[in-house]
Amino acid sequence: MPRRRKDDRITIRLSRDLLKRIEEEARIRNIPKSAVVKEAISSFFGLISTNQQLPSPLVLSDILRQIDELRREIEMLKAQRQAQLVKARELEPPKFQAPKPSFKPTISSSNELFEEFVKDNPWKDVLREKSRKPGKSTNGNL
Secondary structure, eight states, X not given: OOOOOXXXXXXXXXHHHHHHHHHHHHTSOSOOOOHHHHHHHHHHHHHHHTTOOOOOHHHHHHHHHHHHHHHHHHHHHHHHHHHHHHHHHHHSOOOOOOOOOOOOOSOOSHHXXXXXXXXXXXXXXXXXXXXXXXXXXXXXXX
């Protein structure tokens, strides 16, 4: 197997580094890449795959600069999306809570409650007697 030339090793190392950077950017979903960066990346890999000479260092630096710009743009879009999510949570209506009673009962004991219940009842005497002595009645008919 022929030994690789130093230029080939540099090309492979650069292509691996660039590929890793691109894969990192591609992991982030729903964020479109600009056409310029896509074209630059495809032309760079096209040159490598056809074993042509590497682009000049100026072209490589442009590609890397564009990738860095894309990374900054992605970070900015992430921050905007996070801000939108926070704002959406703030605007979300509060979860349902059962209404709390706004009145306080004025009757504090069961005797007062019973008196309140039977005050207008014509049978209040009989009801009072029944409530005091359960099972015993003063009147045999009841």
